[in-house]
Amino acid sequence: MTPLPKLIWRDLLTNRGRVAVSVFAILVSVSLIVWMMGSYDTLVKEFDNDAEAYMGNYDLCLVPEAPRGPLPPGGQPRFADPELAARLAASPLVESVNAACQVPRLQIGCANERGSFDEQTRDRMGIPPQSPILVGNLAAECPYDLEEGVWPDMAASTAMEGVLGSGSARYFRAGIGTVMSVRVGAHVYDVKVVGIVKQAKATPGVIMGPGGMGGGPAFSSLFVPASVCEKITGRPFVPNLIYVRLKEGVDKKEFVESFREKLSRASAAVADTDSIIQRLSSDRSVRQQKDSAEMSVWLVLFSCVFIIFTTLSIGVSERTRRLALLRALGMSRMQIALLIVGEGLFLCIPALLGGLAAGFCLVYLLEEGSSTLPSLTWTTALAAAACAVGGALLASVIPAWRASRQSPLEAAVPSAGFMGKVSRVPAWSVLAGLACVALQPAALLLPGLEVETRKWMFVWLGYPGLVVGALFLAPAFVRATEWAGAWLTGLLLRVPHAFLRVQLSRNLSRSVGTAVSMSVGLSLFVAVQTWGYSMLVPFSPDSSTPGTLVSFLHTEFRPGDVPELMARPSLKNARMYPIYVDEPDISPEQMKSPGFSGMRNRSVVLAGIPVEKMAEGKDPLFQPVFVSGNPEEAYAMLKSTRSLLIPDTFARTVGLKAGDDLMLVNPSSRGNHPGNASEGGLRGARVGAFSAPMKGEPWKVAGIVSFPGWHWLTKTSGMRVRRGGFVAALAIADERWLKEDYGHQGFQFIWGDTAPGVTNVALQDDLGEFALMKARERAGGEEGVKPLVKALTRESLGGSVTSRGDSVIFTMSQLPIIMMVIAVLAVLNTVLASVQSRRREFGLMRAVGVPGGMVMRMLWAETLMISLCAIIMSLVLGVLAAWCSIQILEYGYHFGIVTPPITMPWAHLGYAVLLVLTLSTLACLAPAWRMKRAFVTDLLSAGER
Numbered sequence: 001m002t003p004l005p006k007l008i009w010r011d012l013l014t015n016r017g018r019v020a021v022s023v024f025a026i027l028v029s030v031s032l033i034v035w036m037m038g039s040y041d042t043l044v045k046e047f048d049n050d051a052e053a054y055m056g057n058y059d060l061c062l063v064p065e066a067p068r069g070p071l072p073p074g075g076q077p078r079f080a081d082p083e084l085a086a087r088l089a090a091s092p093l094v095e096s097v098n099a100a101c102q103v104p105r106l107q108i109g110c111a112n113e114r115g116s117f118d119e120q121t122r123d124r125m126g127i128p129p130q131s132p133i134l135v136g137n138l139a140a141e142c143p144y145d146l147e148e149g150v151w152p153d154m155a156a157s158t159a160m161e162g163v164l165g166s167g168s169a170r171y172f173r174a175g176i177g178t179v180m181s182v183r184v185g186a187h188v189y190d191v192k193v194v195g196i197v198k199q200a201k202a203t204p205g206v207i208m209g210p211g212g213m214g215g216g217p218a219f220s221s222l223f224v225p226a227s228v229c230e231k232i233t234g235r236p237f238v239p240n241l242i243y244v245r246l247k248e249g250v251d252k253k254e255f256v257e258s259f260r261e262k263l264s265r266a267s268a269a270v271a272d273t274d275s276i277i278q279r280l281s282s283d284r285s286v287r288q289q290k291d292s293a294e295m296s297v298w299l300v301l302f303s304c305v306f307i308i309f310t311t312l313s314i315g316v317s318e319r320t321r322r323l324a325l326l327r328a329l330g331m332s333r334m335q336i337a338l339l340i341v342g343e344g345l346f347l348c349i350p351a352l353l354g355g356l357a358a359g360f361c362l363v364y365l366l367e368e369g370s371s372t373l374p375s376l377t378w379t380t381a382l383a384a385a386a387c388a389v390g391g392a393l394l395a396s397v398i399p400a401w402r403a404s405r406q407s408p409l410e411a412a413v414p415s416a417g418f419m420g421k422v423s424r425v426p427a428w429s430v431l432a433g434l435a436c437v438a439l440q441p442a443a444l445l446l447p448g449l450e451v452e453t454r455k456w457m458f459v460w461l462g463y464p465g466l467v468v469g470a471l472f473l474a475p476a477f478v479r480a481t482e483w484a485g486a487w488l489t490g491l492l493l494r495v496p497h498a499f500l501r502v503q504l505s506r507n508l509s510r511s512v513g514t515a516v517s518m519s520v521g522l523s524l525f526v527a528v529q530t531w532g533y534s535m536l537v538p539f540s541p542d543s544s545t546p547g548t549l550v551s552f553l554h555t556e557f558r559p560g561d562v563p564e565l566m567a568r569p570s571l572k573n574a575r576m577y578p579i580y581v582d583e584p585d586i587s588p589e590q591m592k593s594p595g596f597s598g599m600r601n602r603s604v605v606l607a608g609i610p611v612e613k614m615a616e617g618k619d620p621l622f623q624p625v626f627v628s629g630n631p632e633e634a635y636a637m638l639k640s641t642r643s644l645l646i647p648d649t650f651a652r653t654v655g656l657k658a659g660d661d662l663m664l665v666n667p668s669s670r671g672n673h674p675g676n677a678s679e680g681g682l683r684g685a686r687v688g689a690f691s692a693p694m695k696g697e698p699w700k701v702a703g704i705v706s707f708p709g710w711h712w713l714t715k716t717s718g719m720r721v722r723r724g725g726f727v728a729a730l731a732i733a734d735e736r737w738l739k740e741d742y743g744h745q746g747f748q749f750i751w752g753d754t755a756p757g758v759t760n761v762a763l764q765d766d767l768g769e770f771a772l773m774k775a776r777e778r779a780g781g782e783e784g785v786k787p788l789v790k791a792l793t794r795e796s797l798g799g800s801v802t803s804r805g806d807s808v809i810f811t812m813s814q815l816p817i818i819m820m821v822i823a824v825l826a827v828l829n830t831v832l833a834s835v836q837s838r839r840r841e842f843g844l845m846r847a848v849g850v851p852g853g854m855v856m857r858m859l860w861a862e863t864l865m866i867s868l869c870a871i872i873m874s875l876v877l878g879v880l881a882a883w884c885s886i887q888i889l890e891y892g893y894h895f896g897i898v899t900p901p902i903t904m905p906w907a908h909l910g911y912a913v914l915l916v917l918t919l920s921t922l923a924c925l926a927p928a929w930r931m932k933r934a935f936v937t938d939l940l941s942a943g944e945r
Helices: 003-014 016-055 084-089 117-123 166-172 226-233 252-258 260-265 273-281 284-318 320-328 333-366 378-404 408-412 427-437 439-445 451-493 505-539 559-566 631-640 648-654 710-717 735-740 760-779 794-837 839-847 852-891 906-933 936-940
Strands: 060-064 094-103 107-109 133-137 146-149 161-165 179-184 187-197 221-225 241-246 268-271 548-553 575-582 605-609 625-628 643-647 661-665 697-706 730-734 749-753 788-793
Touching (some): 003 016, 003 333, 016 333, 016 378, 084 094, 094 226, 107 117, 117 179, 117 788, 161 166, 179 226, 187 221, 221 226, 252 260, 268 273, 284 320, 284 505, 284 794, 320 333, 320 408, 427 451, 439 451, 439 852, 505 710, 505 794, 505 906, 548 710, 548 760, 575 735, 605 749, 631 643, 631 730, 643 648, 648 697, 710 788, 710 794, 730 735, 760 788, 788 794, 794 839
Antiparallel strands (some): 060 268, 107 179, 146 187, 161 221, 179 187, 575 605, 575 749
């Protein structure tokens, strides 16, 4: 065993360049793990500091328990005992009590470089809010760390001033003296910032708990005096948060236990630093960062395995006679195998140490603004070590087995040198690969499976099967690409086909390892891009619906206002019509039926249009493609009976057909005010009596239509007038039924086509003036009335979908792009090995008259063929994975989308292919140039290793 380290060291020194490239590739891969996991660890460590900052000087915060049933739209949980704060203050264990009122779902912001407050409000409709939460407070002294300014006496002050959290201050570029605007329905109130307290900038998902309250205090707040809160909300100050500071030495758990009965009667839940940390940890963006870190571990493991596998396989192929000679000198098969395993470990250990250091530096530099000093945790170090060392051990298995099979008699036989044996692809490998790859489609297509069984097979058998199948099929991809690619690359680079036709299969293991290394990132990129842009198709509107929708938020017009409205300059020569919108619930009975039971969304947006004017005639504005039903019969049914048109995505999910009934609960029968107009209570909040669920009324399905873009249209226009959350569908009915059955006397939306040349800005400004004039007339000139008008065109809606989709998909594609760049090092390693093993071959070719330029092009052609193999394999497997991920949506309702068609983003995929080819070319450039410039005598004198 003693000579093994020396032999390993000498072999590594013999191929310094190849070893250096391999070590650097593994180092970069390991540093990626450390960076991703280290950033997540740093974020988690900040939770302790953030939780303390959110609680301030208090030990506990009491919040109302979440109600058992759904709250009315705009409603908030309340304490059952209004005297709870006084009872707590009377306890000898309590130092102080502060009651506060948290008001979620208000639009708060200020003008900055992103635009005016109204522009930002319009732009972010339907997108998770970045605005802080309004918190009415009674604290006379600041309970938080005051960064600058002052904390007014919240109990006594009546001035329109407040204190802003530092996270929101950074987001809005706000400081002392900045005026924050608070929109409550049609009213806008100005609050001057007089202080800034320490509060970390939370992501939208953790700004508030479920329903805006359930998890505890808001993570991003605008604190105002109680009197200001009353003025803004238009209702008495009723606490829904109670902060408790305990006396010195009082244990929190013992205090909660002693008050458990009183808290239970008051329907109060306790929030402390532990619960806040739990809320932070469960945020969607935090989970996504954790998922990215875990994915990076698997990708890096794959990368390390194939980089080390390629390097070791090359070494075994080059040293066939030397290994046989070692066997002849008395080394056992086990020692030969340990020699190869040791080389793999020698590659990974320095790379691991360097990767840990480089990754920590990345975390330190990129997390410089963090309040917590980055540190390298044992979890991160062990994960990196597992990938590097585990990858080395896995990658060593096949090369070690090949090396140990060398017979001592082979030492007496001259090596074939550069004329390697052409490897064939066994049929069993192809069959096994196809069987593994087919597992995921089988989980989708096999009849008679339960939904949960199908999903389990899809995830736990399908995805691993896709990976294993790719490994089995990789040799077949290499041979197929070599057969076709040799002609193509030879023609493009002017290299005879005879020089290329067996170039990859002579070193099949090396070619397979390199191709798989390159395809790891590229196939994931193809899958993400194809899946992402396919999912955008149902969100993008087409020309079958009117081109412009105008929303008059927080105000409504009567039918008598239509002539004056249509006379506005921006609506001259326009074909615009009022539509009546409501959001009824699907009846509880129907929600329990098959098809509906799997849906998360229990309401639909019901739009009442003038069918005769918009859908009939020679040039109708509304002309959707009917998937089921006859247009003439459907429109006649809409006018004569209580019926509707539903999107095909919704119909396919719940199993409805033309002629079936959709049971909808009439909102007017439950005392709810229709629309989003301002009414009593919290101004602009859609509140009202909320009785027990009523029995649904049947609406006949007159037809099923293709309605792309309905989800984004309702999301960004304010058409979700009651709950504001996800809806199951946008249904179209005749306006008559919403007027007669749902009691709509006014409208808030107009839909149609504007005159050519009218821009969105001009339309919003002109109709905004009209809405303001009408709102002030009805409010008697009340100050602060400022209704908001938003115009959506087909083009702006499509642009919004594309912009949002591009941002999300690019974020998902960043890790695959990094892996594609790392894979270039595997290409460089392969080229170096090819140059080393074929020096005599190239020397003989040069000696018989082959130009040096052709030798250089031969190496380039070999690199391009391997890259082409990786590209084809990535396209096939990536598109298959994307198709399967789309088809599985049919078994789980997701955002109103069911199996959109596959859409290939050819431009983005083309850029990725171009990136791979460019990087591969750059990787082979230097070794190929050295081979071109080398002397023939030097090449011929290269002895056999």
